[in-house]
Structure formats: structure tokens, C-alpha cells
Amino acid sequence: MVLCYILGCSGCGSSNETKEDDSASASLGGTLNAVQEMAKQAEETQQNGPVETVDFRKLKDMLPADAAGLTRKSANGEKNGMGGFTFSTATGEYENEDNSQNIDLAIVDTGGSGAMMGMAAWSMIEMDKETESGYEKTTKIGDNKAFEKYDNANKSGEVAVLVKNRYIITVKGRGVEMAKIKSVLDDVDLEKLGAMK
Structure with missing residues (x-):
């Protein structure tokens, strides 16, 4: 039951309709597979040891002067360490x-690093959800795993891309259409980013 609570499986412990049970089981199975994949990657990372991250100044240089027609108001960069890994x-x-x-x-x-999986856990699963107000789903942008979600009522959303199982680019927008949010990725050279060391 504790596992059910952690994974947010509201159908656990219930003896409702078989159809609901099957759906919950499928959802649980997919989540467990994702957790197992995360654990596997974390173990591999621990065995290989930490990789030195690039200078944040190089990442700052990749920030476009304007994004989807909006002017950049600020640009910041930093490097942090935790548990032997740096970001x-x-x-x-x-x-x-x-x-x-x-x-x-x-x-x-x-x-x-293994912590990457906490920041991009969506890269381990398949998701496609739609509501009256919006949607969220996992997808691909080029050869890269990606995630996007959007709320039509608030005109807010985000898109995130995982490059080389290392770099995470996230674009969040408010008061803009999803097409505009996604177009920001065109202003970031993903191929150049993936080649950085």
C-alpha cells in the first residue's frame, strides 16, 4: 500500500470494476518499469563516476538575445555541486x-548524473493525456526525447527536451501559444549543445 501511495495509484486496494483494475495495473506496470530503468541508469552512473559539467558561461552563450520575438530581460548562470556531482x-x-x-x-x-532522472523523469515513460483545458504528453523533437504540456485556459505551458542523456532544455511560457513556446527551441542549437564537453 505504501508503494501505491508513493506512485499515486488511486485504484490500489480497491475491488471496483475489472476494467478499472486492469487500467490501474497497466499504469502501475508502466511506472514500475520506469522506476527500474531509473535505478539501472543510476547504478551505471555510479559505476562510471561523475562527469565534469561544462562551464555555465558556455551555456549562457547559447541563450538567444530574443526568444520567439520576446526580448531577453535577464541572463544568469551558475554551477552547483551535490553528492559528488555538479550541475x-x-x-x-x-x-x-x-x-x-x-x-x-x-x-x-x-x-x-543519476539526479538527471529526477529532473527529466518523463524521459523514462510514455504519456499522452488530454483534458478539456489542455494536454500533456511525451514526444520526440528530432532524435531527442521530449515532454510538453499546455493549458488553453491560462495560455501557459512548457516543453522540455533531453539531449544526449545529459542536457535538459526547458521552455516555459505564460500568455503565449504552444507554437510560440516550442519555437524557442529553434533559437537554441541543440546539435552544438550535444557536442559540448
Whole structure:
């Protein structure tokens, strides 16, 4: 039951309709597979040892001056360490003149550490969900695993891409269409990013 609670399986412990049980079992099976895959990658990372992340200044250089027509208002970078692993991060904030449209762009080098799986757990699963107000799903952008979600009512959403099982690019937008959020990725050279060392 504790596992059910952690994994958020509301159908666990219930003897409702068989169809619901089958659905819960399928969901649980998919989640367990994802957890097993995460554990496997964490073990491999531990055996290989930490990888030195790139200088965050290189990541900052990859932040475009404007994103989907919005002007960059700030650009920041930093490097942090935890448990023998380091992370390099660059973030940019973009907005229009009246601040009705905002986009945040983040580029993170995890060094391929096990903690990357916590930041991009979606890369281990398959998801496709739609509601009256929006959707969220896993997908691919080029050869890279990706995740996107959008709320039509609030005109807010995000798209995230995992490059070389190491770099995570996340674009979050408010007051903008999903097409505009996704177009920001066109301003980031993913191939160049993947080749960085």
C-alpha cells in the first residue's frame, strides 16, 4: 500500500470494476518499469563516476538575445555541486513590453548524473493525456526525447527536451501559444549543445 501511495495509484486496494483494475495495473506496470530503468541508469552512473559539467558561461552563450520575438530581460548562470556531482545551469527571462507574454528558458548540464532522472523523469515513460483545458504528453523533437504540456485556459505551458542523456532544455511560457513556446527551441542549437564537453 505504501508503494501505491508513493506512485499515486488511486485504484490500489480497491475491488471496483475489472476494467478499472486492469487500467490501474497497466499504469502501475508502466511506472514500475520506469522506476527500474531509473535505478539501472543510476547504478551505471555510479559505476562510471561523475562527469565534469561544462562551464555555465558556455551555456549562457547559447541563450538567444530574443526568444520567439520576446526580448531577453535577464541572463544568469551558475554551477552547483551535490553528492559528488555538479550541475551547470543557464537561464534567460524573456517578455514583451507590457509583460503580458513571458518565456523562461533554462539549459542544464547534469553531467549525465543519476539526479538527471529526477529532473527529466518523463524521459523514462510514455504519456499522452488530454483534458478539456489542455494536454500533456511525451514526444520526440528530432532524435531527442521530449515532454510538453499546455493549458488553453491560462495560455501557459512548457516543453522540455533531453539531449544526449545529459542536457535538459526547458521552455516555459505564460500568455503565449504552444507554437510560440516550442519555437524557442529553434533559437537554441541543440546539435552544438550535444557536442559540448
